[in-house]
Amino acid sequence: MGRDLPWRRSRDPYAIWISEIMLQQTQVKTVLPYFDRWMALFPTVAVLAAADQQQVLKAWEGLGYYSRARNLHRTAQVLVQAFGGQFPKELDPVLKLPGIGRTTAGGILSAAFNLPVPILDGNVKRVIARLVALEVPPGEAIDRLWGISERLVPKDRGRDFNQAFMDLGATVCTPKHPDCPSCPWRTDCQAYAQGVQTQVPKAVVRSPLPHKRIAVLMAVNGAGEVLIIQRPQAGLLAGLWDFPRWRVGR
Template identity: 55%
Template sequence: MPFDQSLSPALLNWWQAHGRHDIPWKLSSQGVLPESGEELNPYSIWVAEVMLQQTQLQVVLPYWQRWMERFPMLQSLAAADEQEVLLVWQGLGYYSRARRLHQGAQQLVERDDSFWPRDLESWLALPGIGPSTAGSILSSAFDLPFPILDGNVKRVLSRLIASPQPPARITKALWQLSSELLDSEQPRSFNQALMDLGATVCTPKSPSCPQCPWSDQCAAYASGDPVAYPVKEAPRELPFQVIGVGVVLNDAGEVLIDQRLNEGLLGGLWEFPGGKQEPGEAIEVTICRELQEELAIEVQVGEELISLDHAYSHKRLRFVVHLCQWRTGEPQPLASQQVRWVKPQQLSDFPFPAANARIIAALLARLHPEEGTDAA
């Protein structure tokens, strides 16, 4: 390793003065930073680490608090209904994380509820836990010397060595570097300091290099253009797809929703039925076809309710949503877990993907619930 031994003490000294010392799951039951070797609650750290996998700390904080109030212990999460788990998670996105957390809690309780794993393999065997999350839990909860490599750490280390390759192509080397730099005497503090450095100093667009404890050994800073690192992959055009969606109402003023299968990004959530527009197809035809194929119903497609764009990391979608009047056919869950007719006011009782919140708001604004009529 081309670095001298001063990196760890420099980072830890910086952290003592400038680190984030108010993260609730990193504090002892007395509300202070734990002593070296003192154990923290692994359950609350696990929940936080899974929430943080795709989401920033400031966004996670209120969700974590709400979650811990509703499911304060491993056993309460394991015993919860999955729909309730998804409702408490609602708004954080990437719902598969909530389902896996729930499944992991059930696995741990089935195994032995007094047992918390202290080895990497046992944590990796739980659903939704990768090496960085496992390392972070083990070092945070038990002060054990396991390295981490989350997005912030990848950026800091890639800059430290001014890697000419994007992080995804040098993952092994970055893991090795994270492991070699780790202070085995104070792994919890070191890993937290590394994460804090990435979050507050070595930020993506404007790193504060003069304030950085590693500036004298950082190759990216020495290059004069630290923002050029990490080197990025060549951008690729995201695929674009139009989705025709039917908000189907029956004569009783109820609206039809279906629950997605459990696979994929939005698995288990509820939605308004619809599907992809075929090339050259009118959107009204798409909606009729999809509702026939997926629910075995005939509808009359009415006016457009709303159109909205939503970008995922791997694709861009445009939802074109029309009000529809149900005509014939008992709805069947041919491509979903179940279908239901519900009163529009009951929609908030079901977990929906974030993009659907605007559809629901548009529907409620359009309808006149007190009269039980619709605008189709």
């Protein structure tokens, strides 16, 4: 039995696309209220395309990674202008839309149209890495992992398979405590056979985080008005209103 999520009750590519973008860097339980509010505010791609950018960014407030909201807005305008408001059913045009990569495209095309298009999100990468007892971090074997995901997805069950694949990673083949005795793939899983399931996938050795010193100006005039400026349309928090700030020192 898969997870019961509001976007899974829908076959509307618009609703599925919105959920896929929200889920890119955010957990399901955080996305749920945002998704409901978004669909009430912007129920169709045409309404989203016609909205003001500040209204779109406001609806996204708190979800982070605001480039996702700006890309949703731009893509809605592209869909209305170039595709008659319909979501394309082929992979190539979907991959050309702003903010949609291969996994997101696979998630939308399989869930909305039941197409056998593979996905490779974090959960799926972990499951595949364990199935084959991958000896390197997944980032060093991306082409191989895509190839396996592509071979696994059945031609006539793209929707069910991809959703089950993600659910397996989210609920059974979890990062720290995989529940192998309950897993339907345990007889095919090389990591389980070797007893190394918690050591796979291999971690990447990360370089230390850079430190920056930032000065922030907070100015209030006699009328109680606060000075804020709109940030540029590219880079961190693009298009949002903020106190003036700049980098100091090295």
